[in-house]
Amino acid sequence: MRRPRAVIIGMMGAGKTRVGKEVAHMMRIPFADADVEIEREVGMKIPAYFDKYGEPAFREVEADLIADFLETFDGIFSLGGGAPMTPSTQVALADYISAGGRVVYLDADPEEAMERANRGGGRPMLAGDANARWKKLYKQRDPVFREVANVLVHTRRQTPQVAARKVMDMISERSVHVTGTAIEPYDVVIGEGTMNHVAEVFGDKVSKVALIHTQPVQRHSDRARALLRQAGYEVSDIVVPDAEAGKTVEVANGVWERLGDEGFTRSDAIVGVGGGAATDLAGFIAATWMRGIRYANCPTSLLAMVDASTGGKTGINTTAGKNLVGSFYTPAGVFADTKTLASLPNDIFIEGLGEVAKSGFIEDTEILSILERHAAELRAFDGATFLGSGLEDVVSELIERTVTVKVHHVSADLKEKGKREFLNYGHTLAHAIEKLEHFRWRHGNAVAVGTVYAAELANILGYIDRDLVDYHRSLLNSLGLPTSWNGGSFEDVLALMHKDKKARGNMLRFVVLEGGPGHVVHLENPPADAVEEAFRRIQR
Ligand SMILES: NC(=O)c1ccc[n+]([C@@H]2O[C@H](COP(=O)([O-])OP(=O)(O)OC[C@H]3O[C@@H](n4cnc5c(N)ncnc54)[C@H](O)[C@@H]3O)[C@@H](O)[C@H]2O)c1
Numbered sequence: 001m002r003r004p005r006a007v008i009i010g011m012m013g014a015g016k017t018r019v020g021k022e023v024a025h026m027m028r029i030p031f032a033d034a035d036v037e038i039e040r041e042v043g044m045k046i047p048a049y050f051d052k053y054g055e056p057a058f059r060e061v062e063a064d065l066i067a068d069f070l071e072t073f074d075g076i077f078s079l080g081g082g083a084p085m086t087p088s089t090q091v092a093l094a095d096y097i098s099a100g101g102r103v104v105y106l107d108a109d110p111e112e113a114m115e116r117a118n119r120g121g122g123r124p125m126l127a128g129d130a131n132a133r134w135k136k137l138y139k140q141r142d143p144v145f146r147e148v149a150n151v152l153v154h155t156r157r158q159t160p161q162v163a164a165r166k167v168m169d170m171i172s173e174r175s176v177h178v179t180g181t182a183i184e185p186y187d188v189v190i191g192e193g194t195m196n197h198v199a200e201v202f203g204d205k206v207s208k209v210a211l212i213h214t215q216p217v218q219r220h221s222d223r224a225r226a227l228l229r230q231a232g233y234e235v236s237d238i239v240v241p242d243a244e245a246g247k248t249v250e251v252a253n254g255v256w257e258r259l260g261d262e263g264f265t266r267s268d269a270i271v272g273v274g275g276g277a278a279t280d281l282a283g284f285i286a287a288t289w290m291r292g293i294r295y296a297n298c299p300t301s302l303l304a305m306v307d308a309s310t311g312g313k314t315g316i317n318t319t320a321g322k323n324l325v326g327s328f329y330t331p332a333g334v335f336a337d338t339k340t341l342a343s344l345p346n347d348i349f350i351e352g353l354g355e356v357a358k359s360g361f362i363e364d365t366e367i368l369s370i371l372e373r374h375a376a377e378l379r380a381f382d383g384a385t386f387l388g389s390g391l392e393d394v395v396s397e398l399i400e401r402t403v404t405v406k407v408h409h410v411s412a413d414l415k416e417k418g419k420r421e422f423l424n425y426g427h428t429l430a431h432a433i434e435k436l437e438h439f440r441w442r443h444g445n446a447v448a449v450g451t452v453y454a455a456e457l458a459n460i461l462g463y464i465d466r467d468l469v470d471y472h473r474s475l476l477n478s479l480g481l482p483t484s485w486n487g488g489s490f491e492d493v494l495a496l497m498h499k500d501k502k503a504r505g506n507m508l509r510f511v512v513l514e515g516g517p518g519h520v521v522h523l524e525n526p527p528a529d530a531v532e533e534a535f536r537r538i539q540r
């Protein structure tokens with residue numbers, strides 16, 4: 001179904017047409033102005049129509065035209081100033097929003113808007129003392145605009161280009177809502193510039209924020225720090241060792257000491273900025289400091305955006321294995337700002353596709369189709385040319401879909417008693433590989449091999465056919481992900497698989513597909529020779 005990419009509302013003179021046209025131009029999509037369309041339809045200028053038929057007749061024509069455009073027009077659609085005051089248009093806009101639409105309220109500076117509205121004259125709604133009329137209408141309309149819009153953009157003292165860029169970023173945002181038993185609801189907001197919302201998440205409940213990040217993402221944490229400081233928070237910058245070197249009890253202890261020295265209490269908060277290792281550590285610190293303070297994540301790697309930053313699994317590694325100490329502790333918000341991907345190296349981007357593919361295998365097969373269609377572009381990912389490219393839209397959709405798969409599992413089973421374990425597809429072997437490789441193998445790469453292992457095991461036991469195993473290999477290879485591993489003995493792998501969190505006593509438990517992609521089941525206590533044979537097959 002066609003529908004507008006965004007509907008722009010606001011007071012007369014707010015710049016709806018100017019900014020709307022600019023947004024449409026930047027996005028290379030059509031623009032339509034409801035007033036221009038009405039004049040075309042009725043064959044006369046709006047002031048003349050008002051004179052001849054009066055306002056109620058005009059509002060009727062206007063409401064019909066808007067309802068029609070909301071179902072047929074694929075572009076940026078700007079409405080006349082009074083249009084959102086008509087009850088039937090309010091209902092139509094609410095339906096449009098519930099189908100995923102964006103109603104943007106352009107909130108301009110009143111002086112600027114009044115001056116623009118008066119230019120040229122001829123506005124029937126401003127007849128008489130134009131400024132006094134404008135102010136009166138503003139008082140009536142502003143609360144309604146706020147009610148009917150789901151995106152608010154302040155444009156005070158901004159050029160139309162700057163305002164348009166802001167609108168474009170905000171309407172391109174995608175959001176996945178997380179809720180469920182024992183979960184305080186929060187949103188995962190995805191898109192260019194979404195980190196700008198980080199300071200909105202804590203409100204005035206928090207005064208100090210510890211920004212936990214690693215050195216390679218310094219420029220992104222500098223941005224988060226500036227945003228938090230502008231919002232009035234006192235910010236402590238805590239740089240932790242990069243990647244898995246940061247997920248240790250020693251590092252955690254160092255951070256706890258800093259929080260103690262700096263007087264962090266339960267009214268303070270943590271923000272994690274970085275890859276999955278940094279957000280896992282940040283969440284763990286938040287979960288444990290004073291038995292739990294608020295936190296938010298700003299993931300900067302693809303893997304952290306699609307998986308690690310959401311769902312509340314926080315933790316560190318120990319000498320016994322990967323992620324063996326931690327807690328389920330839900331963030332207050334997640335801001336997956338695709339702008340940060342501009343600095344992400346190609347190999348780390350590709351690694352993230354391992355978890356994306358996993359989510360396609362276990363639930364959303366459209367993810368697999370998208371990966372197939374765009375494999376060559378994804379494999380050639382280059383941060384320097386990523387922003388504003390067609391690939392950015394593809395990646396944003398993959399992030400949204402993968403997070404949605406994750407959220408379905410987390411919402412139903414926060415503490416991983418059953419359904420959530422399906423997210424662990426491929427992870428039984430993956431964690432063993434990571435440990436035996438002393439964490440030099442990237443997590444997403446290990447997961448890719450792990451999914452092939454799970455597919456081989458399922459095939460040996462008759463759960464899936466050979467074609468599906470081959471499909472795992474061909475898809476993952478096309479993305480540049482590994483599908484085999486030769487770095488250790490079966491005995492070492494088996495010992496580590498017994499320490500997996502899905503194991504019960506001496507019983508190994510796996511997640512496997514049954515029948516086809518999207519159908520996932522638990523496999524308990526599989527025959528030892530099948531477990532070994534599957535391992536032999538991924539060694540090739
Ligand atoms: N909690 C969960 O549910 C969950 C889910 C999946 C993975 N994880 C964990 O996440 C970790 C893997 O995450 P990862 O793949 O992001 O690895 P990572 O955190 O080690 O990051 C990889 C590297 O990329 C760098 N980096 C990140 N963003 C960057 C950017 N925008 N520009 C430049 N460099 C950047 C990091 O500093 C690091 O050097 C593992 O520890 C894994 O166990 C947790």
Ligand SMILES: O=C(O)C(=O)C[C@@H](O)[C@H](O)[C@H](O)COP(=O)(O)O
Nearest residue numbers: 307311313322323420423424427501
């Ligand atoms: O969120 C989950 O649940 C997952 O299993 C997601 C996994 O993709 C992720 O790698 C997670 O870190 C694995 O957790 P673990 O409990 O197996 O350590």
